[in-house]
Amino acid sequence: MENRINKIMTLKDGKKYIVLNQAIYKETNYFFVVRITENENDVTDEFRIIEEVLKDGKRYIRNVVDKKMIELLSKYLKPAV
Secondary structure (H helix, E strand, O other): OOOOOOOEEEOOOOOEEEEEEEEEEOOEEEEEEEEEOOOOOOEEEEEEEEEEEEEOOEEEEEEOOOHHHHHHHHHHHOOOO
């Protein structure tokens, strides 16, 4: 797995997120991200956990919406202070 911590991801909708932490769980990559402003100078208050999905050899990103999975991942993805 490529280290993406502190790297910017631009999603399909054009919104940009910086990766605060990442983990692998059951062979799936998960990322704890915070949205950043368009000019990349500031962060917003929008945090989310996203997962990387491989389909037909391509990588896709989608939001984790399952509450139990979010609770589990939150323990591992909480950035160290």
